[in-house]
Amino acid sequence: MNAHKRFPTRLNLRTGRVDITHGAGGRAMAQLVEELFVRHFDNELLRRMDDQAAFAVEGGRMVMATDGHVVSPLFFPGGDIGSLAVHGTINDVAMSGARPLYLSAGFILEEGFPLADLERIVKSMARAAAAAGVPVVTGDTKVVERGKGDGVFITTTGLGVVPPGLEISGANARPGDAVLVSGHLGDHGVAIMSRRENLEFETEIVSDSAALHGLVARMVAEVPEIRVLRDPTRGGLAATLNEIARASGVGMRLDEDAIPIRPEVEAACELLGLDPLYVANEGKLVAICPQGRAEALLAVMRAHDLGRDAAIIGEVTDDEMGFVTMETGFGGTRIVDWLAGEQLPRIC
Amino acid sequence: MKYVDDFRRKDIAGSLAARIAEAVDPARDYAFMEFCGGHTHAIFRYGVQDLMPPNLRFVHGPGCPVCVLPIPRIDNAIEMAERHGVILCTYGDMMRVPASKRRSLIRAKADGADIRMIYSTGDALQVARDNPGREVVFLAIGFETTTPPTAVAIRQARAEGLGNFSVFCNHVLTPAAIQHILQSPELREMGQVRIDGFLGPSHVSSIIGSAPYEYFAEEFQKPVVIAGFEPLDVMQATLMLIRQVNEGRFEVENEYTRVVTEQGNLKAQALVSEVFELRSSFEWRGLGEVPYSALRIRDEFADFDAERRFALTGSRGRDVKGCECPAILRGVKKPTDCKLFGTVCTPDNPQGSCMVSSEGSCAAYWSYGRFRIDKARAEAREAAA
Numbered sequence: 045m046n047a048h049k050r051f052p053t054r055l056n057l058r059t060g061r062v063d064i065t066h067g068a069g070g071r072a073m074a075q076l077v078e079e080l081f082v083r084h085f086d087n088e089l090l091r092r093m094d095d096q097a098a099f100a101v102e103g104g105r106m107v108m109a110t111d112g113h114v115v116s117p118l119f120f121p122g123g124d125i126g127s128l129a130v131h132g133t134i135n136d137v138a139m140s141g142a143r144p145l146y147l148s149a150g151f152i153l154e155e156g157f158p159l160a161d162l163e164r165i166v167k168s169m170a171r172a173a174a175a176a177g178v179p180v181v182t183g184d185t186k187v188v189e190r191g192k193g194d195g196v197f198i199t200t201t202g203l204g205v206v207p208p209g210l211e212i213s214g215a216n217a218r219p220g221d222a223v224l225v226s227g228h229l230g231d232h233g234v235a236i237m238s239r240r241e242n243l244e245f246e247t248e249i250v251s252d253s254a255a256l257h258g259l260v261a262r263m264v265a266e267v268p269e270i271r272v273l274r275d276p277t278r279g280g281l282a283a284t285l286n287e288i289a290r291a292s293g294v295g296m297r298l299d300e301d302a303i304p305i306r307p308e309v310e311a312a313c314e315l316l317g318l319d320p321l322y323v324a325n326e327g328k329l330v331a332i333c334p335q336g337r338a339e340a341l342l343a344v345m346r347a348h349d350l351g352r353d354a355a356i357i358g359e360v361t362d363d364e365m366g367f368v369t370m371e372t373g374f375g376g377t378r379i380v381d382w383l384a385g386e387q388l389p390r391i392c
Numbered sequence: 393m394k395y396v397d398d399f400r401r402k403d404i405a406g407s408l409a410a411r412i413a414e415a416v417d418p419a420r421d422y423a424f425m426e427f428c429g430g431h432t433h434a435i436f437r438y439g440v441q442d443l444m445p446p447n448l449r450f451v452h453g454p455g456c457p458v459c460v461l462p463i464p465r466i467d468n469a470i471e472m473a474e475r476h477g478v479i480l481c482t483y484g485d486m487m488r489v490p491a492s493k494r495r496s497l498i499r500a501k502a503d504g505a506d507i508r509m510i511y512s513t514g515d516a517l518q519v520a521r522d523n524p525g526r527e528v529v530f531l532a533i534g535f536e537t538t539t540p541p542t543a544v545a546i547r548q549a550r551a552e553g554l555g556n557f558s559v560f561c562n563h564v565l566t567p568a569a570i571q572h573i574l575q576s577p578e579l580r581e582m583g584q585v586r587i588d589g590f591l592g593p594s595h596v597s598s599i600i601g602s603a604p605y606e607y608f609a610e611e612f613q614k615p616v617v618i619a620g621f622e623p624l625d626v627m628q629a630t631l632m633l634i635r636q637v638n639e640g641r642f643e644v645e646n647e648y649t650r651v652v653t654e655q656g657n658l659k660a661q662a663l664v665s666e667v668f669e670l671r672s673s674f675e676w677r678g679l680g681e682v683p684y685s686a687l688r689i690r691d692e693f694a695d696f697d698a699e700r701r702f703a704l705t706g707s708r709g710r711d712v713k714g715c716e717c718p719a720i721l722r723g724v725k726k727p728t729d730c731k732l733f734g735t736v737c738t739p740d741n742p743q744g745s746c747m748v749s750s751e752g753s754c755a756a757y758w759s760y761g762r763f764r765i766d767k768a769r770a771e772a773r774e775a776a777a
Contacts, residue, residue: 314396367763374623375402375409376439378760382740 055079060159067153067187080163081151081183084170089146089181097146097181102205109136110201118165118195121235122250123326125198126169131255131326132277133202134176138257139273139329141212141264142204147173149183149200154193165196176255178202204257209268216271217292219362222338224331226259226345227252227353229281230309233323237316245315249308254327259350263331266344272332280322282380284330285368295363298370298380302357322383332360399622400438408627409443415634422448424633425723426591427570429456429751430621436760438623448630451587452753454569454678454721455596457534458485459745459752462677463709465562466491469531472560473497473505476702479523480507481516482531485749490742492709513545520549520557529698530559537595539563539687540660543667546689546696558698561689564674566596567604568685572676574612578724585723589633591626592618594648601656605644613642620648667693677711677745678721717744720753727754734758 055075065072082090089097113129123131130147137144149169153162173180180200206212231252238247256275264270272292276284281303285296305320313320327350333341338356345351358370368380416422426432432452435441441450454460466489473480480497487498487509501507506526510516513530520528532542542559549557570590578584592605597618605616615636619629629647636643646652667690674686689697711717715737716730727733727746737743739755746754 311396365763369763372437372439373402374400374438374440374443375405376442377763378437378439379763381759381762 050078051075055159057159057163062153062155062157062159062162062187064155064187064189067185073185077185080159080166081185084163084166085173085180085183086170087179087181089179090183097148099146099181101145104208105206107137107140107142107204107206108201109133110199111136112197112199114194114197115236116194117236117239118161120239120251121247122231123253124165124168125196126165126167127172128253128326129198129200130169130172130176130178130180131253133200134178134255134257135275135326135329137202137204138255138260139212139275140204140206141210141260141270141273142206143261144176144178144202144204144257146203147178147180147200149180149198151183151185152193152197152199153185153187154195155187155190157195162196165198169198172255176257178255178257207264210264210270212264212270212273214272214274214288214291217288217294217332217360218271218334219294219360220335221271221332221360222335222341222356223285223296223298223358223360224333224338224342224345224354224356225276225281225304226256226329226331226351228304228306228309229276229325229328230305230313230320230323232326233280234309234312236324238312245312247308247312249306249312252325252327254350256327256329256350259345259348260329262344262348263341267333267337267341269337270331270333270341272330274330276325276328276330278324279383280320280324281330282319282321282368283383285380286366286382288330288332289366289368292360293364293366295361295366296358296368297361298358298368300370300373302355304353304355321380335359396622399620399624401624404624405443405627408624408631412443412448412627412631412634413445415631415638416445416448417638418447420447422588422634422637423451423586424448424589424591424630425451425453425573425587426626427453427455427566428591428593428596428621429459429749430594431591431619431626432456432753432756433751434621434623434626436756439760440623440626441761443627444630448634451585451723452720452756453573453723454676455535455566455593456746456749456751456753457538457564458489458749459717459721460564460569460676460678461486461489461533461562461745462675463490463492463711464675464707466497467707467709468704469529469560470495470497470500470505471704471707472529472698472702473500473507474503476527478506478527478529478702479519480505480529480531481510481519482507483511483533484509486531486533488742489745489748490712492707513541517545517548517554517557520554521552524556526556527701528557530557531562532559533562535564535566535593535596536599536664539664539668540599543663546667546693547663549696550693555695558696558701559689560698561668561687563668563687564676565685565687566593566600567608568682569676569679570605571608572679572682572685573722574608574614576722578722587614587723588637589615589617591629591633592616592644594619594621594625594651597648597652597656599657599660602644602646602652602654603656609642609644615642616644618644618646618648618652620651666690676721678718712743715744717746717754720746727757730754734762
């Protein structure tokens, strides 16, 4: 297909902006799809330009996950909404132990959004998908009037297949199990906050946004007894552990000194009055496995680039109340509760 | 985190705990009120109570700025945003504080009012500069610590001729509130509360100094130890209070010497008195009307006073029925004495102000210490059965 012949002029990716016609189903939309999305996401399934992607899959249990992305700012240290949309959904699929196969992407664009920014986002998505080996095979574009969106929203859906023999679910934690994390917590949230309007501060922290399916593949191959995998995104480690505790009907006991947090993240949180346990991550996972397999799991995680700083941070307890408690670095005990509302900087 | 971590060290906490255990007289109880929400937060966040002997307890005071703002003032703020169409700027903590009729700033915002969360008074000024055609009101709250930045903003607005900017002033004063608690009938006559001493404010004292506490230490014969907000500060100051009680002393001592001086920050004090003057009386949630306990904007800066700029109807908002915030703020009741605590009132759905801010004692009990309460209740049930 030759874009030059189909359309009189090329899409103005330098100074052009999204307008209502880009979502109207006419020639302008076709041009946007071809010259931007198909060009960068390029793969055989997408090139067919059907309304759906058709493919054969190997037998087994399939998983499907979807994730909407509305991040502000759109570009941040260590990533952007595009790479985040790819990593986030791949990770949701991978947390079942599955091998992710395909992605779909839905774009909601706001009228007036610069095409140059859109191209930057799409290129970043394409790079992330190529690096992960998980192609975007179908998609959709809509345009909303100015003021009715925040630049661009992206929803991605992912499909994957679970290798035989795995039984991973948030409801499977058992008293006595070990709780592990794959690395430093809070990097993503702090990187985002450092670029928020009214709150800008200088930091070298970059988002940890990454696709974790490679790490997961190694982990489940070595320790198929893993009971729970979860990526602690919104609400941070605290929310994730509380979700698991509730789903499994257990409690947890953490050791604050064992939880890996970078000094820079700790300092930024201290300054803003935030608790790093509630700050979002986009390239970390929580794993729960039988105590006897914890050291083996830790070793395989640390051998992988994305799990270098993994640590055993606590254990699952028999607690019908479902409390996640923590031995503080100070020597006391406290609850690590669900987040109420949004974390806000303290004023006094 | 160099510097900060030094004040959170477990080994020092252990040795301080041992010294406290040694210092307390087993034949008596100790009840110390920490006035500030910052101390309440530190006590719960780090589990300081676990390191204390069983005959020592902390009584949580009213020093949480969002907790003491009475409902009518929040109603007024909502009225400014809704009826007068102003852009209302405020700190994030205020957003979820319950107002009358199950409303709050966050709900008013969802209903269409232009309410913006800001991080500093500078942000509020910027909103005013960016919206010259709109009235912009800064909802100012807080103790002596947050007052100087408000004074700076008002001076700056006058210097720039920012005619669309004004301040809804709700700044309150710590010494007046402590004195009011000490004079309350519960403490003086009814013997419902016993307070053996005070952990004095930390950031507030960096502004006002340690001298203002001298009067009531002597008048009410209660020791005051000004303490920093780190957990080791709290423990060291507690040890100093125990020693004063044991020795029958009632002095103002300063544990927080790395920040607080006797005279405080004179420049900040001058700035505050240039822009503000005392109100003869101000309503506190929990304490009621407290004489000379708050500030208002001086006549010279009347143009920047939102209370004079906008006609406001007198709200008669009252606390939710059954809410024990008032008694909890005075130290008369504990959060667990309230029927609403943990049932209809949780941080996700706060009925009273003490459940909103992380510095409020109900929120601190719920978020950090709930496992103790539920375990105690479960044990009590078992014992009964």
